Amino acid sequence: xxxxxxxxxxxxxxxxxxxxxxxxxxxxxxxxxxxxxxxxxxxxxxxxxxxxxxxxxxxxxxxxxxxxxxxxxxxxxxxxxxxxxxxxxxxxxxxxxxxxxxxxxxxxxxxxxxxxxxxxxxxxxxxxxxxxxxxxxxxxxxxxxxxxxxxxxxxxxxxxxxxxxxxxxxxxxxxxxxxxxxxxxxxxxxxxxxxxxxxxxxxxxxxxxxxxxxxxxxxxxxxxxxxxxxxxxxxxxxxxxxxxxxxxxxxxxxxxxxxxxxxxxxxxxxxxxxxxxxxxxxxxxxxxxxxxxxxxxxxxxxxxxxxxxxxxxxxxxxxxxxxxxxxxxxxxxxxxxxxxxxxxxxxxxxxxxxxxxxxxxxxxxxxxxxxxxxxxxxxxxxxxxxxxxxxxxxxxxxxxxxxxxxxxxxxxxxxxxxxxxxxxxxxxxxxxxxxxxxxxxxxxxxxxxxxxxxxxxxxxxxxxxxxxxxxxxxxxxxxxxxxxxxxxxxxxxxxxxxxxxxxxxxxxxxxxxxxxxxxxxxxxxxxxxxxxxxxxxxxx
Amino acid sequence: xxxxxxxxxxxxxxxxxxxxxxxxxxxxxxxxxxxxxxxxxxxxxxxxxxxxxxxxxxxxxxxxxxxxxxxxxxxxxxxxxxxxxxxxxxxxxxxxxxxxxxxxxxxxxxxxxxxxxxxxxxxxxxxxxxxxxxxxxxxxxxxxxxxxxxxxxxxxxxxxxxxxxxxxxxxxxxxxxxxxxxxxxxxxxxxxxxxxxxxxxxxxxxxxxxxxxxxxxxxxxxxxxxxxxxxxxxxxxxxxxxxxxxxxxxxxxxxxxxxxxxxxxxxxxxxxxxxxxxxxxxxxxxxxxxxxxxxxxxxxxxxxxxxxxxxxxxxxxx
Numbered sequence: 001x002x003x004x005x006x007x008x009x010x011x012x013x014x015x016x017x018x019x020x021x022x023x024x025x026x027x028x029x030x031x032x033x034x035x036x037x038x039x040x041x042x043x044x045x046x047x048x049x050x051x052x053x054x055x056x057x058x059x060x061x062x063x064x065x066x067x068x069x070x071x072x073x074x075x076x077x078x079x080x081x082x083x084x085x086x087x088x089x090x091x092x093x094x095x096x097x098x099x100x101x102x103x104x105x106x107x108x109x110x111x112x113x114x115x116x117x118x119x120x121x122x123x124x125x126x127x128x129x130x131x132x133x134x135x136x137x138x139x140x141x142x143x144x145x146x147x148x149x150x151x152x153x154x155x156x157x158x159x160x161x162x163x164x165x166x167x168x169x170x171x172x173x174x175x176x177x178x179x180x181x182x183x184x185x186x187x188x189x190x191x192x193x194x195x196x197x198x199x200x201x202x203x204x205x206x207x208x209x210x211x212x213x214x215x216x217x218x219x220x221x222x223x224x225x226x227x228x229x230x231x232x233x234x235x236x237x238x239x240x241x242x243x244x245x246x247x248x249x250x251x252x253x254x255x256x257x258x259x260x261x262x263x264x265x266x267x268x269x270x271x272x273x274x275x276x277x278x279x280x281x282x283x284x285x286x287x288x289x290x291x292x293x294x295x296x297x298x299x300x301x302x303x304x305x306x307x308x309x310x311x312x313x314x315x316x317x318x319x320x321x322x323x324x325x326x327x328x329x330x331x332x333x334x335x336x337x338x339x340x341x342x343x344x345x346x347x348x349x350x351x352x353x354x355x356x357x358x359x360x361x362x363x364x365x366x367x368x369x370x371x372x373x374x375x376x377x378x379x380x381x382x383x384x385x386x387x388x389x390x391x392x393x394x395x396x397x398x399x400x401x402x403x404x405x406x407x408x409x410x411x412x413x414x415x416x417x418x419x420x421x422x423x424x425x426x427x428x429x430x431x432x433x434x435x436x437x438x439x440x441x442x443x444x445x446x447x448x449x450x451x452x453x454x455x456x457x458x459x460x461x462x463x464x465x466x467x468x469x470x471x472x473x474x475x476x477x478x479x480x481x482x483x484x485x486x487x488x489x490x491x492x493x494x495x496x497x498x499x500x501x502x503x504x505x506x507x508x509x510x511x512x513x514x515x516x517x518x519x520x521x522x523x524x525x526x527x528x529x530x531x532x533x534x535x536x537x538x539x540x
Numbered sequence: 541x542x543x544x545x546x547x548x549x550x551x552x553x554x555x556x557x558x559x560x561x562x563x564x565x566x567x568x569x570x571x572x573x574x575x576x577x578x579x580x581x582x583x584x585x586x587x588x589x590x591x592x593x594x595x596x597x598x599x600x601x602x603x604x605x606x607x608x609x610x611x612x613x614x615x616x617x618x619x620x621x622x623x624x625x626x627x628x629x630x631x632x633x634x635x636x637x638x639x640x641x642x643x644x645x646x647x648x649x650x651x652x653x654x655x656x657x658x659x660x661x662x663x664x665x666x667x668x669x670x671x672x673x674x675x676x677x678x679x680x681x682x683x684x685x686x687x688x689x690x691x692x693x694x695x696x697x698x699x700x701x702x703x704x705x706x707x708x709x710x711x712x713x714x715x716x717x718x719x720x721x722x723x724x725x726x727x728x729x730x731x732x733x734x735x736x737x738x739x740x741x742x743x744x745x746x747x748x749x750x751x752x753x754x755x756x757x758x759x760x761x762x763x764x765x766x767x768x769x770x771x772x773x774x775x776x777x778x779x780x781x782x783x784x785x786x787x788x789x790x791x792x793x794x795x796x797x798x799x800x801x802x803x804x805x806x807x808x809x810x811x812x813x814x815x816x817x818x819x820x821x822x823x824x825x826x827x828x829x830x831x832x833x834x835x836x837x838x839x840x841x842x843x844x845x846x847x848x849x850x851x852x853x854x855x856x857x858x
Contacts, residue, residue: 045709051578051626059579059587140595142579142587197628213627213637214808216710239709242812243803246709249696253706418821419572457589 036232036520040538043256045241049214052197055182056132057140061527064179064439065260066217066238068531069231070115071182071202074106074125074161075173077440077529082284083340084524085441087173091120091183091203092161101168101479104176106161112226114185115207122155127186129153129163131193139193146175146445170479171444179439179528205231205534214240225534232520232537251279251513257538258514261527262286264328264390271513280516282523285331285338286508288437290395291449293460293502298430300379305369307500310431311354312366313406318359319398320506327391330509335450335492337525338507340441341481342488352497366406378407384432385412386420392433395505424460434460434502439528443488444476450495450502461501468494468501548845552838559834560616563827564609573601574625574821599625612827626822634813634825635832641711642809644721645728646794652733653740654787660737661744661783662776665752676741683738689800691731696804709806728805732798736790743786747779754778777851784847792840796833 048062055063055071075095078088092106112120133150135141149169154162165172182202188195200208203226206219220235239256241247248267250256252274263271271279294301294310301307316332324330332355334344349355356362370376385396400410410431415423424432438445448456451472452464468491475487495501512523520535575595579587596602600611615622621631664676699705707727712720751757752775760770799811810829817825 052628138594138598140591142591145588212710212808213629213634214813215637239806240808241709241806243806245693246696246804246806249700249706250709253700253704255706255709416572416819418577418819419570422572422576458587 036535036537037539038232038537039234040540042233042236042258042518042533042536042538044236044238044258044260045247045250045256046217046238047240047242047244047247047259047261049240053200053211054194054197055180056128056135057142057197058180059142061261062240064528064531066211066219067200068179068182069204069206069219069236069533070200070208071204072112072532073177073179073181073183074129075177076179076532077177077524077526079530079532079535080522082522082524083441084287084526084529085174085340087177091125095173102165104163104165104172106163108159108161109226110159112203113224114203115201115222116185117224118185118187120183120185120203121158122161123158124186125161125183126153126155127189128181128183129161131184131189132181136193143178143180146178168477168479169444170476170484171442174440174442175444177440179531205532206233206236209235216240227534230534232535233533236533251275251515254515256515257518258512258521260512260531262328262508262510263513265324265509265511266326268511268513278516279513280518281511281513282521283512284510284523284525285333285340286328286510286527287337287439287441287446287525288435288508289333290329290391290505290508291434291436291502292399292505293424293429293432293434293462294500295427295429295431296461296463296501297427300373300375301430303373304499305373306375307503308353308497309366309369309373309406310403310408311496311500311503312356312362312369313408314354314399314402314503314505315359315362316355316506317357319402323391323394323398323506324509327394328508328511329391329395329506331507333504333507334496335504336443336446336488337438337441340525342441342443342485344489344492348489352493353500354496354503363406370406378409380409380411381430382411382413384420384423384429385414386433386435387414387416391508396433399505425457427460427462429460432460439526441525443484447472447475447488447491450491463499463501465494465499465501468499544849545846548842552842555838556831556834560613560827560831563830564612564823565605567821567823567826568605570821572821574599574823575601577820578626612824616831621828622824624817624822624825626817626820626825631825631828635810635828638808638810638813640713641725641807642795642798642811644714645725645732645798645807645809646791648725648729649733649736649794650787650791652729653736653790656733656737657740657744657787658783661741662748662771664741664745665748666771668749673745676745680738680741680745683734683741686735687800688728688732688735688798689804691734692728692801692804695727695731707805711808724805725807728798728801728807732794732801736794739790740783740786744779744783747782748775751775751779781848781851784851785844788840788844789837792833792836795836796829 046062046065048060050058050060050063052058053067072091074090074092075087076090077084078086091108091112093109095104095106097104108122108125114120130153131139132141133144133147133153135144149165149167149172151164151166154164156162184196185201205222205225207222209218209220211217217238218235221231221233225231241250247259248263248271251259252271268281272281294307296302320330320332331338332349334349336343350357370378383396383400386392396412400412403410423429436449449458451459451469453459453462454464455469471487471491471494475484475491478484478487496504510523510525510527517539518536519539520537522530524530575592579592600608612622623629624631624634627634660676664673667673696706708720708724711724714721757770757775760774796810796814798809799815802809802812814829817829
């Protein structure tokens with residue numbers, strides 16, 4: 001009996017050991033996948049190339065994708081936040097806001113070194129922001145108007161930076177999280193304020209190696225990076241590849257791991273069908289949208305009944321089902337990206353003109369308004385469109401068909417991309433496709449487009465609306481979240497419904513299919529965010 | 541002969557001047573400028589007119605047109621092409637980067653085309669109306685009907701599907717790594733060379749057919765000369781006149797005209813730079829590229845004139 005029991009124990013023990021070994025064997029790859037692995041070179045195509053290296057001056061993501069890894073910013077958008085809205089420490093490790101909301105004080109990390117070995121101090125941050133906000137004559141700062149709220153930037157001691165504001169601002173922390181605001185070295189700026197247009201030197205997780213124009217950018221790991229243990233990659237290689245088919249072929253053929261901007265749904269489907277589990281797809285509503293500008297200086301678009309009719313004719317819900325198959329658009333949206341904190345809930349959105357769920361009722365109302373405006377049989381107009389195929393072309397064709405259904409006869413005129421905005425600026429158009437793309441989801445950025453034309457010449461509907469301007473200022477200065485939401489809703493209602501100054505089409509949809517070897521990267525609504533690559537690693 | 545060459549050489553300069561004047565003024569008729577292309581097309585919610593005016597002033601675009609023209613011509617006279625309005629880098633540097641690649645592809649494609657076209661054209665002419673002739677004609681007509689970029693796409697897809705391989709996407713100079721260089725450039729050279737050879741094959745065939753019917757060939761045959769000698773010394777040399785024209789002009793075209801093929805194979809060449817420069821309204825770079833490609837055509841024409849004179853002595857005596 002004792003002998004048998006002992007044998008049973010041995011068998012049980014053996015079974016336990018085998019089970020343990022099996023469990024370990026089965027689970028170890030998963031565990032290994034969760035733990036960042038060091039080494040490897042991330043390769044990614046970039047569809048656009050920047051004219052210079054200066055983030056404060058340029059506008060293209062072609063600068064951000066290959067050059068953001070060389071720099072840090074004061075704050076950044078939390079790299080794991082899928083809404084792309086939450087400010088997160090980068091070079092500033094903490095901050096305080098005065099009770100009146102007029103003073104922001106940031107404590108900088110200690111021991112942060114530039115790639116030349118010198119230490120970062122508040123002097124560098126101040127010099128950087130002075131260049132952005134108060135650029136000397138002859139220095140281009142594309143986004144300085146975003147910081148009109150700033151009175152002065154101070155550096156009271158080497159590890160403290162203080163911003164004094166003219167009025168309280170709800171968007172200020174988000175503004176400081178802008179991916180464009182690379183922190184530059186003060187001494188270099190003092191010697192030559194244009195130095196960073198042609199040279200690269202920051203505090204980022206990667207060190208600049210080379211840029212061969214038209215070909216590639218190479219970065220290598222910064223061994224002295226302040227965030228100990230990061231980056232995981234040995235380096236990266238950004239290849240300038242304009243042709244989308246070539247980019248897809250690179251991912252498919254294993255010549256690249258990821259393209260950070262977006263592919264179309266057809267590209268996604270073909271990659272998934274071929275690469276199966278070797279490809280991972282991340283998707284998000286995209287902070288880009290095509291708008292329709294109706295020129296208030298041209299008849300009959302000076303009549304809000306006509307403008308409302310135009311938006312009421314559009315069946316956005318049906319469009320959001322059909323168009324994603326052929327174009328990079330998807331979500332029905334108001335003025336803020338769906339799924340983000342300030343976005344209008346769908347039920348509330350459905351009350352606005354053009355968003356009604358019953359398209360027949362909507363189009364009947366459109367026809368009634370046209371009758372009331374004195375054009376019962378509809379009318380003809382020219383719709384100017386930008387000569388970029390995706391998604392301008394499919395959206396325009398779809399909209400022209402929608403307008404036809406309320407009796408409007410629309411002729412499309414396609415203008416070459418470089419000449420397009422010059423043409424719109426002259427105000428010769430009747431109705432035109434317009435475009436808005438944000439680098440961070442923030443209402444101050446998303447709504448500025450729609451303030452009166454005397455304040456923003458990029459308002460191609462060319463109206464002046466003091467009520468809308470006042471609402472913009474109110475939402476911008478409302479530091480309470482709910483109060484700000486209230487003003488944003490009022491702004492949206494006036495813009496899209498009551499006055500129908502502008503029309504939104506469908507929100508773009510970002511699709512990033514990448515090699516399953518890539519870990520530590522989170523898609524957000526902006527293709528300008530999450531490109532420092534500090535947390536990215538490769539499984540093999 | 542020397543006087544003829546000299547005359548042809550000096551005729552190149554007024555042609556180039558005409559090209560320069562036309563390019564300068566035609567470019568400025570097109571709406572939009574480099575500043576507009578740089579700022580208004582992006583997410584420039586905050587870009588104001590003051591900033592754009594400042595950028596225009598920096599580039600000299602606020603100056604009267606005549607002054608811009610005089611400045612540019614003065615630069616040209618000093619062999620200074622100026623700076624790219626888009627990148628601010630010297631234009632010679634921008635072009636130098638891409639020129640080696642474009643020149644190599646053009647040379648390789650010309651070699652592919654010549655190696656295919658001349659033997660095939662001769663064989664087709666000699667075997668006129670036999671199955672060999674029909675096969676060559678089908679091959680060359682297919683080449684004419686197939687766009688190079690499409691053939692390039694098929695090649696890439698074929699490599700991907702059959703071999704799970706893709707040509708390198710980054711240019712490596714031949715002297716750095718010949719294998720890597722050829723692995724990237726041989727495919728566009730084949731794709732372009734095939735179409736190019738189709739034109740030259742048909743030209744060789746028809747020129748040979750014409751020459752083979754000439755009296756002096758009949759006389760040579762009647763004298764009992766070897767067929768090989770008749771073909772190489774008497775027929776081929778005379779049939780080459782139109783073929784040289786086709787090959788020369790195609791070569792000049794390849795230097796700056798491979799826009800779509802360069803996109804398909806991701807080649808950092810002059811064709812792509814050209815299209816980008818126009819799209820960005822980079823006047824200075826576009827002007828320089830037009831001059832470069834025109835110069836290539838003019839020089840090739842000049843060399844062809846010289847070669848004509850060598851191939852056909854009647855020309856130099858006219």
